[in-house]
Structures are given as C-alpha cells and as structure tokens.
Amino acid sequence: MAQRFLRKWKVAGSAALLAVTGAAVAGQTEASAAEQRTLTAAQSQVRKCHGAVAKGQRGVAGFEIKAPSTGLVRVQLDPSNARNKDEDWDVAVFEKASGALVAASAGLRSYEIADGNVTSGATLWVQGCRYRGDARTVSAAVTFVGTSAATARAASDPAQLVAVDTPTREAKQKLNKQELDVTESATESTVDVVLHGKADADKLKGAGFTFTVKIPNLADHLKKTEEADKAYRQRTPRSDLPSGRTEYRRLADYDYEMKELARRNPLLVKAFALPHRSVEGRDITGVEIAINAANKADGKPIFFNMGVHHAREWPAGESAMEWATDLVNGFGREARTTRLVAQTRNIVVPIVNPDGFSISRQATPLGDFTTFDYEMKRKNCQPDDAPPQYQTGLCPANPAGRLRGVDLNRNYGGFWGGPGASTNWSSDTYRGSEPFSEPEAQNIRELVSSRAVTNLITNHTYGPLVLRPPGVYATGQAVDEPLLAAVGKSMTDHNGYANIPGYQLYDTTGTTEDWTYWVTGGLGYTFEIGNAGFHPPFADAVIGEYLGRAPSTGAGKGGNREAYFAMLESTADSAHHSVIKGEAPPGHTLRVHKEFQTPTSPVIQPDGSTAPPIMYTDVIDNTIRPVGPFTWHVNPSTRPYVAGRYGRYPTAPPQPAQSLANPPGQPGENTSGDPLSDPREVVPFTIGGTPQYDNGSVRVRMEWTDPANDWDLFILNEQDEVVSQAASFGTNYEEALLIEPVPGNYRAVLVNYDQVDDTAYDDWTSLVVTGESPKPPVPGVTEAYTLTCERPNGSIAAVRQVIVGRGQTVDVGDFCRRRKR
Structure with missing residues (x-):
C-alpha cells in the first residue's frame, strides 16, 4: 500500500465553531479585580516550588485565598518593583485541603503566570519560592474568572473523526472551503475531519464528499488515552527515557528542568530567555549545550531543536526536552555524545508557544474539538486580529475560546501570505496580520539570524513525516535538494518516517523551515511525530517514538533519538555548511x-x-x-533564495508517448481504495533509461467518456509499492506523475470506482505514458x-x-x- 503521508491543513471555519459563542458569552462572569500581595523571603533556596507545599521553609513565602467562583485562577508575579531585575522567583498554587497542585510557573526570571482550574469556595495556598538572586520581595497578583456550564458545548451527537476522500489538490481545496473542522492529518488521498454532529456529516455529503469513520466518539477515545496514561504511570516508576519521565510535562516542569540542567552543569549548559516575552507575558526559555556553554561566540556549528509551535502537540516538546537531557547525561559517559557535543553547539527551545501550551495542558478535557475545548488549542494568544467582541478576557477564559490567536507556523516570512494558510482570524491556520507579527516567531527569527544556525528541526505532531523545503510546489526544488534529501534519509532511516518535501501533499506558506532555509541557508526540517494523534498515550507518542520501540515506525531502528543524532552528525560535518578560518x-x-x-x-x-x-x-x-x-x-554567503534552483541537463531525449491497450473485460466497481485488491485492471509498461532515454518525469494519463463516472489510477513498481496515483472525481480523466522515475517495469492499475446506475458501462478509452525531459538548473546570483x-x-x-x-x-x-x- 501507499506510504501514509500527513501534513498540516486548515482547521475550523468560524461559522461552525463559533455557533455556541453567544451562549458562552452570556454564561461567562467578569474577572475579579486582581488582588495584590507582596511575597518576602530573606534568603534564596533551590527548590521545585510546584513539588509540594513548603510553608515556613527557607526561601518560601505565601498566603491563603478563597476562590469566589468556579473557573480559572491566575497568579502573576511582577518583578518590575523589585530591586534586582534579574531575580528568579517561582510560584505555585495548591488546594489547601488536599495539597493538590492547581497551577505553577517556574521561568528563568520572575515573569511568572500560573493558571489553573478551581471550584467555588476552595481555599488555596499561593506559594512563592525565591530560587536565586538578591531580590527579597516580589509582587503577586491573583485574579479569578468564573465560568458557567454554558461555555461547554452540550452536543446530542458525539464528535467523530472521519477520513474524507480527497485524492487531488483540487479536492483538498474544495474541502477547505466547507467551513468544517478539518484536522492536521491527511494522506495522499484523504484528509481527517472532526464532525460535530449529523449536520456536519450532511454538509460533507451535500458537497459531494465521501468519508470513512475512523473514531466514532472522540470524547470516549480521549478518555481512554487518559486512562492509558494513568495506568502506565501506576505500573512504571521510571521510564527508559533520559529523564525517566512517565507522563507529559506541564510548562513549569519544562522551565524548572532547564534551569536545573544549567545549575547542575554550569560549564556544559546555559539556560536563557529569548528576548521577546509571549503575548501574555511569559518568558520563552531554552538551553545551550556546549563545552563552555556561556561562550556563544565560539564559532561552532549549531543544531537548533525546538518544539510546540502548536499548543496541543505535546510530544513535540517532550522530544526536544529529552534530547537536551540526553546530551547532558551522555557527555563524558558515551563516546559518540562526548565527541559530537565537543564539536558542535546545541540549542533547544522545547516550548515556542508557552501561552497556548499552558492552556492546552491545563485544560479540562472535553474531547469535542469545539470552541471551548481548550485542550485542542493550536495557536498563540494574540487577541488583536479578532473582532472587538472577542478580544476581551484572559486567553484561557475568553469569548472566542481556543480560536483566538495566530498559527505561529504560518507567521514566518518565507512565502508568507500564500496558499496553505488562512486569512480568517478564527481558523487554526490563521497566518497573522503580517510576516513575523507575533513575538514568538520574532524570537526564532532573531535567534537564527544572529547565531549561524547550520541545522534546524522544528517538531510537530502528527505524521509520521520528515519534511524539507520547499513547502510551495511552484518554488521549484531547492538548489541543495540532493543534500536536503540525503540528510532527510539519514534521519528517516531511524524513525521510519516518510522523507519528502513539504509541498508533496499540498502547499503551505509562512512555515519555519521555509524561512530558515531560503533566507539563511541552514538545513531545516519539520518532524511530524507519530501517527496516532496530537498527544496520544505517553508510552507510545514519547517513549516509543523517541527510543524507537513498538508501535512506532522507528521500532528497532533507533527512533527519533537516533534521527536527532544523525542531524547532529550533519551539523558536525563542515561539508554541509561553510567555514571561515x-x-x-x-x-x-x-x-x-x-x-x-x-x-x-x-x-x-x-x-x-x-x-x-x-x-x-x-x-x-x-x-x-x-x-x-x-x-x-x-552558513553559505549566498542565501538559497537567490542561489538558483536544482535541476539537471538532459543526456538523452525523453521516452516518446506510448499508448497502452485496454485488456479484455470490464472490471466491476471497487471502492476499497486498495490498488492490490480486485476488481481492477492491470496494464504493464516499461520506463526506459539512459543512454536511450532520459526522463526527468513520466506522465501517465487515462481517459473515459462521461465525467459522471469515476475511474482511479495507481502506478505500482516491481515491489508492489504505489509510486504515484490519481483519484479525483467530476472529470473524465486521471493523470499520475512520476518524478525522476527509476528505469524498470511498472504497472498501471485502473480501478472502476463508480459507474452511474442504469446507464451503459463507461469503459476507459485511452491510457498514454509520456516521458518528459528534466528541468535544467536555474542559475542564481552570488552574494x-x-x-x-x-x-x-x-x-x-x-x-x-x-x-x-x-x-x-x-x-x-x-x-x-x-x-x-
């Protein structure tokens, strides 16, 4: 069967998802006036503030406060009035009666925002911890936002996940216009869509789409994921991950672990906050790992590994954080790790989007993907592009719910404003008001521009894919395509993912690696981790994918750990970048x-x-x-954007067109989508090679009479692998394209997908295989x-x-x- 490909796609038109917003606004109460307190501690003390209540201990200050309503509590620390602007206070909120953690924040400084859910009348202990620095005091503000049941959608029909048949780019574009909740998961011939009830299903059918139900009840499915995670934690005291973790981190866990890596390994690790705080005011934190880590200007090649542009994609941050921990644990203990850390500099930013991630990770699960299913938030917290009535309120409790914000992975300058991103503020692929409008994307831009990042991975879920530039088909292949493909293969050999250019399914613009590669020349890739959802069970999505264990596609091959090491080997290889001596x-x-x-x-x-x-x-x-x-x-002095495009000059003419005969018989209908199952018709053909022919591509086109009938076309190689296919509808032809095909024997498989009832059989009338010359390289300029x-x-x-x-x-x-x- 064909390799399963998945790629980012538009999520959520505003009409469907804002249907409940009126009720939500009516049921939402006003935020309480912030209550200001001052926390004072005479001495600092290294402590995990959100580990446990530490009342009366060194470096700890706190106070009790009662929740006036059920809803959200936010505690925000403000270092602006402190004497030492570089102090580091952390904060945590506990329920007094049970000692359960409600909210926490543990950034590198004291710009802390801790959000959590509380019930009316609960007594809370707000705990501040002076981690380091000379500041004895810090200001704390506590805000409560009450919410009512009206903010939660009461659906008579369960939300479902369906695979909609979209075998062509045109079909995907048509689906994109239906104002449905289209997810980030797609194959060569389908796109997954969340249906919120019968009306959504009827809308799909009315537009001429067919679909297969993959998950009949999403809420039940997500509940089973939570149960699986809980069971794994209970039976596993420590995992085989570098950190030993057994569950998904929260934002405070990431920040605390990074500053602890730096504190415990001061020569090897430097923790830092990026220059722009998030929309809500959080620090965005990372670590540098190198010998003499504080010396940023050492001239070493840099591998930048980052995660969670998209809030709900929790495994993306986990994989990056495990990589940082892995390098630190292995340095001085493992020969390969020690060698590569000595030769390179590693920068890791696990959470690019801290506002969105905090909301997703702290949310009460609903599982219906609707407006107030905050667990499924994707974007940042930018309110300015929404209509005025949706700009009010704290991001975790606002009238636009999870829809407010900008898709950070559509906000970079590379080809911004083109296809594959939305102009609609409520869409999950909304691109923002202009290139780099968001502080989170500005951070990555400034870091890459100032640090000569030679290699970059931005982690996402889910795929499984390793994507390389370009993300736009019309751009043409990058001048470094052979190297980009080879480095991609060195990684997919370990994680089992598909190694493809970003445009292979459909175009996307404003993405991270398209900007970093075309503008700086650094080798950039997107990892789409796993194949089972945005944050599936931890044991599969994190442990299995990172270490290469079943059921991951990298089982027995090393997984993403070895894929990252392959990227680090590329970083250390000066043949992959440039050197001034x-x-x-x-x-x-x-x-x-x-x-x-x-x-x-x-x-x-x-x-x-x-x-x-x-x-x-x-x-x-x-x-x-x-x-x-x-x-x-x-990186090379000439940026790839002006360096030209990859191609080659032909060494022989292309293979001339060959018409293939229709074999006897008329196959019956076959709607399975499987080109290896009957009924079908198989027509063999041969693609020649040099010195006789030089085919940069081969086009296979079939035709029939009536567009109301539907034939599909698959091209198989000698190993029964689908190497190209065409399965559109509403036309009287299908056309499959093979790029740089290997000379050899192939088979065209023709599938009669649908014949109009009570009409004469409409057999195919033409099947032509035509070779095309390779495109010559496009010359560029030198900078x-x-x-x-x-x-x-x-x-x-x-x-x-x-x-x-x-x-x-x-x-x-x-x-x-x-x-x-």
Missing part, C-alpha cells in the same frame, strides 16, 4: 553581516483575490571572538558577507567581502592586522 589578536571580534529584503508570496486576500507581495527585511549578523587561530562555521574585525574598544580594524559556498573553506589569514579596505 584565519587568526585574530586577543580581544578582537569578527563579524559577518548581510542585510537584504525578501518578498512574500502574492498575498491572498479574504475575498480570494491577491495583492502584491510584501517586502520584509532580514539581517544576518554573526560574531566570533577568537584568540589566535580560529575555525568559524557559518558575499561583509567581514569586519573590531578592536576591543569597538573601532574597526579591517573590513573585506567574503564569498564562501556550501562545503567550502575560506582562509582570511591574519585579517585583523591588515589595513581597512
């Missing part, structure tokens, strides 16, 4: 700099028309502070870095232009001692 006096700083503009896609407007592209400016600015001889690992040597006092000692390509090394010699030119 030379020597410099002590105290001098070398800088490579480049500033340029890049156009977005023609910008699709809400009415479907397009406006001209927007020009946005990027600045690449990387530094190194060497002492004597240096080797500096950078240079401006290389500057700065003296210790900041004055310029020397300037020159440096051109360096991928896999090249340029020796600039004793550059700083030369006169400026």
Whole structure:
C-alpha cells in the first residue's frame, strides 16, 4: 500500500465553531479585580516550588485565598518593583485541603503566570519560592474568572473523526472551503475531519464528499488515552527515557528542568530567555549545550531543536526536552555524545508557544474539538486580529475560546501570505496580520539570524513525516535538494518516517523551515511525530517514538533519538555548511553581516483575490571572538533564495508517448481504495533509461467518456509499492506523475470506482505514458558577507567581502592586522 503521508491543513471555519459563542458569552462572569500581595523571603533556596507545599521553609513565602467562583485562577508575579531585575522567583498554587497542585510557573526570571482550574469556595495556598538572586520581595497578583456550564458545548451527537476522500489538490481545496473542522492529518488521498454532529456529516455529503469513520466518539477515545496514561504511570516508576519521565510535562516542569540542567552543569549548559516575552507575558526559555556553554561566540556549528509551535502537540516538546537531557547525561559517559557535543553547539527551545501550551495542558478535557475545548488549542494568544467582541478576557477564559490567536507556523516570512494558510482570524491556520507579527516567531527569527544556525528541526505532531523545503510546489526544488534529501534519509532511516518535501501533499506558506532555509541557508526540517494523534498515550507518542520501540515506525531502528543524532552528525560535518578560518589578536571580534529584503508570496486576500507581495527585511549578523587561530562555521554567503534552483541537463531525449491497450473485460466497481485488491485492471509498461532515454518525469494519463463516472489510477513498481496515483472525481480523466522515475517495469492499475446506475458501462478509452525531459538548473546570483574585525574598544580594524559556498573553506589569514579596505 501507499506510504501514509500527513501534513498540516486548515482547521475550523468560524461559522461552525463559533455557533455556541453567544451562549458562552452570556454564561461567562467578569474577572475579579486582581488582588495584590507582596511575597518576602530573606534568603534564596533551590527548590521545585510546584513539588509540594513548603510553608515556613527557607526561601518560601505565601498566603491563603478563597476562590469566589468556579473557573480559572491566575497568579502573576511582577518583578518590575523589585530591586534586582534579574531575580528568579517561582510560584505555585495548591488546594489547601488536599495539597493538590492547581497551577505553577517556574521561568528563568520572575515573569511568572500560573493558571489553573478551581471550584467555588476552595481555599488555596499561593506559594512563592525565591530560587536565586538578591531580590527579597516580589509582587503577586491573583485574579479569578468564573465560568458557567454554558461555555461547554452540550452536543446530542458525539464528535467523530472521519477520513474524507480527497485524492487531488483540487479536492483538498474544495474541502477547505466547507467551513468544517478539518484536522492536521491527511494522506495522499484523504484528509481527517472532526464532525460535530449529523449536520456536519450532511454538509460533507451535500458537497459531494465521501468519508470513512475512523473514531466514532472522540470524547470516549480521549478518555481512554487518559486512562492509558494513568495506568502506565501506576505500573512504571521510571521510564527508559533520559529523564525517566512517565507522563507529559506541564510548562513549569519544562522551565524548572532547564534551569536545573544549567545549575547542575554550569560549564556544559546555559539556560536563557529569548528576548521577546509571549503575548501574555511569559518568558520563552531554552538551553545551550556546549563545552563552555556561556561562550556563544565560539564559532561552532549549531543544531537548533525546538518544539510546540502548536499548543496541543505535546510530544513535540517532550522530544526536544529529552534530547537536551540526553546530551547532558551522555557527555563524558558515551563516546559518540562526548565527541559530537565537543564539536558542535546545541540549542533547544522545547516550548515556542508557552501561552497556548499552558492552556492546552491545563485544560479540562472535553474531547469535542469545539470552541471551548481548550485542550485542542493550536495557536498563540494574540487577541488583536479578532473582532472587538472577542478580544476581551484572559486567553484561557475568553469569548472566542481556543480560536483566538495566530498559527505561529504560518507567521514566518518565507512565502508568507500564500496558499496553505488562512486569512480568517478564527481558523487554526490563521497566518497573522503580517510576516513575523507575533513575538514568538520574532524570537526564532532573531535567534537564527544572529547565531549561524547550520541545522534546524522544528517538531510537530502528527505524521509520521520528515519534511524539507520547499513547502510551495511552484518554488521549484531547492538548489541543495540532493543534500536536503540525503540528510532527510539519514534521519528517516531511524524513525521510519516518510522523507519528502513539504509541498508533496499540498502547499503551505509562512512555515519555519521555509524561512530558515531560503533566507539563511541552514538545513531545516519539520518532524511530524507519530501517527496516532496530537498527544496520544505517553508510552507510545514519547517513549516509543523517541527510543524507537513498538508501535512506532522507528521500532528497532533507533527512533527519533537516533534521527536527532544523525542531524547532529550533519551539523558536525563542515561539508554541509561553510567555514571561515584565519587568526585574530586577543580581544578582537569578527563579524559577518548581510542585510537584504525578501518578498512574500502574492498575498491572498479574504475575498480570494491577491495583492502584491510584501517586502520584509532580514539581517544576518554573526560574531566570533577568537584568540589566535580560529575555525568559524557559518552558513553559505549566498542565501538559497537567490542561489538558483536544482535541476539537471538532459543526456538523452525523453521516452516518446506510448499508448497502452485496454485488456479484455470490464472490471466491476471497487471502492476499497486498495490498488492490490480486485476488481481492477492491470496494464504493464516499461520506463526506459539512459543512454536511450532520459526522463526527468513520466506522465501517465487515462481517459473515459462521461465525467459522471469515476475511474482511479495507481502506478505500482516491481515491489508492489504505489509510486504515484490519481483519484479525483467530476472529470473524465486521471493523470499520475512520476518524478525522476527509476528505469524498470511498472504497472498501471485502473480501478472502476463508480459507474452511474442504469446507464451503459463507461469503459476507459485511452491510457498514454509520456516521458518528459528534466528541468535544467536555474542559475542564481552570488552574494558575499561583509567581514569586519573590531578592536576591543569597538573601532574597526579591517573590513573585506567574503564569498564562501556550501562545503567550502575560506582562509582570511591574519585579517585583523591588515589595513581597512
């Protein structure tokens, strides 16, 4: 059978999902006025503040408060009035009677926001913990937001997950316009859709779609996932993960573990907060792992591994955090880990979207994917693009529910504004008001632009896929396509995922790796982890996928752990990026700099028309502070956007068109979607190769008479693998395309999917195989870095232009001692 491919797709038109919003607004109470308190602790103490109630212990301060209503409690720390702006206070909220944790926050500084659910009349203990720093006090504000049962959808029909038959790009685009809850999961010929009742099912059928029910009751399915996680925790005191964890982390767990990695390994790990806080004001935290981790300007190649652009994709953050823990645990103990950590620098940001993730992880499960099913939130918390009536309220309790915000993985500048992203504020793929409008995306942009990130993985769920640029078919293959495909294969050999360019199913724009690759030249990929949902049982989605255990596709192959190590080997390989070498006096700083503009896609407007592209400016600015001889690992000076497109010149003519005969007989209808099951018709053909023919692609086209009838076409190789297919509807032809096909024997499988009742049999009339010449490469332009040597006092000692390509090394010699030119 065909490899199962999944990719991000539009979720949720506003009409269907906002149907309950009126009731929700009517049932929602106003937020209480924030109650201000001051927390005071004479001394600091390293402590997991959300581990347990620690009343009266060193470094702890707190107070009791009673919940006035059932709903949300938010405790926010504000360091603005403290004497030391770099202090680190953490906060936790416990239910007094049971000691159960309600909410927590444990960032690197004191910009803490802890959200949790409470019941009316409950007495809470708000606990502040002075983790480090000289600040004896910090300000705490407590806010309650009451909610009523009206915010929860009372559905007579259970939410279902169905696979809608969408065998072509056109069919997917048609589905995209139906204002249904279309999920992120798709195959070559289907897209998964959440149906909220009979009306949604009738709408699909009325639009001419057919579908198969995959999960008849989503709420029951998610409840079983919770039960499986609970059972696993009870029988497993410690897992085989590097951290030993047995359940999904919450936001405070991530932040606390990162700063503890840094505290316990001060030479190897440096924890940091990215420059822009989230929309709600949270720090976005990461770690750097390297020998002498604090020396960011050491010139080593960088692997940047990040997770949770999309809030509900919990395994994405888990995988990144386990990778950081793995490197730290293995350094000095495992030869491979020690070697690679010594040769590279690793940056890990497990949670790019802390606001959204906190909401999803803390939410009361509903399982119906409706407006107030906060567990299924995908976006950040940006309110500004929503209509005014939906801009009020805290993000975890607002009148637009989970629909408020921007899809951060459609907000990057690379081809922003084009297909595969929504102009509708309530859609789960809403692109934002402009490229990089969101602080979370700005953080990643500035980090990548300033740090010469040579290799990048952004983790998502679910797939299983390793996606590479480009995400837009019209862009054409990247000039580095052979290398991108090879590095992709080195990873998919371990996790068993499909190794494909992002556009292979359909276009997406504004994605992370499309911006990072085309603008900086760093090798960027998206991992779509697993194949069972956004956050399936922990034992499968985290342990199985990371370590390569059943039922993951990487079982016995090493899983994502070994895939990440393959990426780290690529990072250490200077043939995969560029090198500048030379020597410099002590105290001098070398800088490579480049500033340029890049156009977005023609910008699709809400009415479907397009406006001209927007020009946005990027600045690449990387530094190194060497002492004597240096080797500096950078990305190529010529960015891929202007370096040309990959192709090749033909060495022979393409194979001429060959018409294939229709064998005797008329196969009956077959709606199974399986090209290996009968009834079907099989027609063999051969694709030739050099020196006689050079086929950059081969097109197989079948035709019949009446568009009301429906034939499907599958192309199989000698191993019975589907290498191409076409299964549209409403036409009288199917056309399958094979890209750079391997010469050999193939079979066209023709399936009679549907014949109009009470009419004459409409057999196919034509089947033609036509070779096409390869597309020649598109030449590009060459760009240079401006290389500057700065003296210790900041004055310029020397300037020159440096051109360096991928896999090249340029020796600039004793550059700083030369006169400026």
